[in-house]
Amino acid sequence: MPLLTVEFHDGGVVEWHATSDGVDTVTNPDYAPTLYIDGPDTALVTLHERLTDDPKVVHLAAERHYTELGAETRTRVLRVDVARERELRTLANEIRHHHEPAAFQPATFRLYNVDLSPQFRYCLETDTEPVPARALRTLELTLAEPHLAEKRIDALQIDGETVAGDTATTLRVLAERLDTVDPDVLLCSSAQLIPLLESAADDHGLDAFALGRRSGYQQLAGASTYESYGQVGHSPARYAIPGRAIIDRLNSFMLDKGGLEGILDLVERSWKPIQETAWGSIGNILTAIQLREATARDVLAPWNKWDPEAFKSVEQLHAADRGGFIFSPEVGVHEDISEIDFGSLYPNIMCEWNISPETTDCDCHDRADVPGLDYSLCDDRGFIPDVLRPIIDDRAAYKERIATTDDPTERAHFEHRADALKWILVSCFGYQGYRNAKFGRIECHEAINAVARELMLDAKARLERGGWRVVHGIIDSLWVTPRVDTHEPLADICAAITDDVNIPLEHENDFEWVAFVPKRDSEAGALTKYFGKVAGRDEYKFRGIETRQRSTPAYIADIQRRLVETYDQSRDTATVIEELSSALTRLRDEDVDPAALVETARTSKPLEAYTQRTATTAALRRARALGLTRAPGQDVEYVIVDDDTHGPERVRLAFEEIEAYDPAYYATELIRAATSVLSPMGYGETDIRRELRETTERTLTSFSKISE
The missing domain is CATH 3.30.70.330 (RRM (RNA recognition motif) domain)
Known part of the structure; x- marks a missing residue:
């Protein structure tokens, strides 16, 4: 019987099952x-x-x-x-x-x-499938952070609606909604709502109140800070309630990327129940999928890895310790550009070349199967390809359904599932090189990169023979333009390469033009910064520039996009600078809503550990003064109101009432964003400031003549 969630007690385990006609419980006293x-x-x-x-x-x-x-x-x-x-x-x-x-x-x-x-262990050891037998019922509980800090239960929103009344009224209405909806999943703006609501109910004498299907709750883990791939993250405290799964929006990457449908798809593959899948990282979920396959093969999972990296000579290290394919972009604006990329390149390489810890550099073969390295690859089917192949094939099937269906609901269903699988496939390559990966090995990581580089170089050579020129290439993507008038059709070349390597080389986009942005401190091209106009559609593509950065205020992101549109329509840098001048005037006249100037910064360490007096430290000090905590790995959102000061008065937090901002600070930020747009046309920040002065002078002269 499919499982919803599990409760652990000293007297045994209680299984909660979402059945076709409600919820059933099963007790397992012997686990x-x-x-x-x-x-x-x-x-x-x-x-x-x-x-x-x-x-x-x-x-x-x-x-x-x-x-x-x-x-x-x-x-x-x-x-x-x-x-x-x-x-x-x-x-x-x-x-x-x-x-x-x-x-x-x-x-x-x-x-x-x-x-x-x-819960994952329980499902594996008892062979219990944690996939609900029916559509899940959800209830969303939201409490804004300032209200959460103040324990303002009366400001609670239930499915987007605020209850009119005091705390006791809010709790009674919530109890009624829980009884009426009988949700299987609580979607919480923060898991801290669980102890807060339960405590408030106790304080108001509501003995019958229960967020779960029975009374009580349990804290599973405290808040913690971690580091992953050089980034500091924060994991909030986790809680459990009887009979219902809790999904904490602050602690669910997969809910953000794939929604509940994406989570359910991963539950089916991993057998991690809903709540554990929701809070799991990509690597954690990928490991669970691997562990389920390992369990089916009767392979135990090591607690700590002890297999060291194989000895390598200096020459071998030089050959092996390299990244993916990089072909530096030609800075500037290029007409008639096409983007092509290999679909799920690294996962497909792992499957097609049979790269897995037990197959790479195996003892049963003495041959060099990996280009540029001396590694052999065993002929016996590997563990990692068996894990990844169903994910690759299912995602391709989802994308095909998305392309062929006219039903919006069905399209959303498959988009969420495809998006969830995308992130698993994105992580599977890097996970092979992760020191704590249960079934990882650095030699696999090196072999995958070596094969990828060779494939990209072969694709580049084939495109050039077909009359195309590569203007940029990175990892699994190439940007090409016709080199001669009588060039071979790009679709034919892609089909030929696909047939040759058995990995789809897909024609992603055609562009009327693409601008490759230089690095901020040199004339060389930035590998991941470009923008362009998609051919035949009213659509632009942005990568790496400010409008795609999570820290950028909405106003600056919007203006940057408008500058790109202005350039596309006019192809005239002077017109772009005039548009920029108008946007700067709005800023300096304080005619911009401060809410559109909110910046987002992710903290990397405790406040006391910062040695520089930055805007982020000012925001952290202000948050502390207002009774809010920010642990390393958490975001802090603020508006700069006086950049000349260095204490808490330098900023206002996003939820505060903000009457003014620092125009000079945001003008500088906007000019920097404009530089990303105009630098491919040869304009640096100094050039833009000079042009802005001349634009202002011309405007003032014109105004003076009209006045006369």
């Missing part, structure tokens, strides 16, 4: 989560004796399982069943830090299946 230990037989016997009297342990047994991908025989391991899920990690740490140092040599034991999330 005991399991970890596995590998080591020398004599050491395992001794450890068995030491664990026998541990009250956390309910069962010990010797079993045989595969302990690594590609293993030909199963290894004898010690199975340890633990009484309660929360004690499993405790026991693992005791084995590693107490039992092992006390009686054995370091690294005597290798532990498996330790760090699985609780």
Whole structure:
């Protein structure tokens, strides 16, 4: 029976199932989560004796399982069943830090299946499918951050509507809505609503109030800060309530990118229940998909990776330690440009070349299968290709349905699912090089890059033979323009390359023109900054410039887009600068709504750790003064009101009442955004400022003559 969510109690586990006609519960009093230990037989016997009297342990047994991908025989391991899920990690740490140092040599034991999330572990170990049998009912609860800080329950919005009345009235109305809708999922603006609402109900004597299908709630984890790929992130506290999944909008990347439909698609693939999938990172969900496949193959998941990078000579390191294909763009405006790219290039390479930890540089072959490297690739089908191929194929099928359906609801359904799978495919390559990836290996990462570079170079050569010139290329995309009048049709070249490598080379867009932007500090082209007009459509494409940056205020982003449109319509830089001058006049006349000037910054460390007095630190100090907290990895939104000061008065937070802003500061920011638009035409910031002065002088002269 498909599962909605799981409750863990000392007396066992309660399963909640969203059935076709409501919700059912099933109690499993005998569940005991399991970890596995590998080591020398004599050491395992001794450890068995030491664990026998541990009250956390309910069962010990010797079993045989595969302990690594590609293993030909199963290894004898010690199975340890633990009484309660929360004690499993405790026991693992005791084995590693107490039992092992006390009686054995370091690294005597290798532990498996330790760090699985609780509900996911339950589904894997009990073979319970966590896919609801019907459409889920949702209820959305929203409380603006200032009201959350002030515990203003009376400002709560339920499905977008604010209840008229005091706190007690709001809670009674919420209780009625919970009873009427009987939601399976609570979509919360912040998970902090859970303890806040429950506490408020207690304070007002509403004994029957319950956010769950039964009373009570549980804190699963506290707030934490983490670093991933050089970026600091923040994970808010997580909570559980009986019978309902909680999705915290502040802590759900996948809800933002794929909606509830995308989350459900990933639930089906990973068997991580809804709430755990919603808060999971891309890497966390990808790992779950891999773990489900590994479990089906009877392969255990290592707790800590211990396989080191293979030894390489200096020459091998030089050949292997390179990134993807890069062909620097030609700065300037180019006419008649086409963009082509390989669909899901890296995932497809992993599948077509059979790149997986157990197949790369295998012992059963002595040949150089990877271009430029000496790595062999095994002929036996690899683990990673088996994981990725269904995702690639399903996403392609979703995109085909999107292109052929006229039903908006059906289109949205498949768009959300395709978007969710996109992010899994985007991450799968980088995850191979991640040091903590359960089934990753740096040699796979190197092999994938090597194959990708070769494919892109071969594609470039084939395009040039067909009469095309490559003006830019990066990773999996190429921008080309006809080199001769009698060139081979681009569609024919793409089809030929697709047939040759069995990876689709897709004709993405034709452009009337594309402008490649130089780097801010040099004349070389910026690899990921360009904009252009799509041919045959009233549409522009922007990449990397301010309008695509999350920190950019809406007004500056809008004006930058307008400057691009002005250039497209006039092809005259003077007209663009006149448009810029008008926008600057509005700014300086303070005729812009401050709400359109909000900047967003992501904090990277605690306030006390900052040594520079920046706008971000000013915003953090102001937030603290207003009783708000900002942990590393969280965003802070503000408007600059006086850039000449350095304390909290430098800014106003976005939710405050803002009567004025600093025109000079935003004028500088707008000119910098305009430089991104005009720099491909040869205009630097100094040139633009000079042209603005001349434009102002001409305007003043014209006005003076009219007055006379």
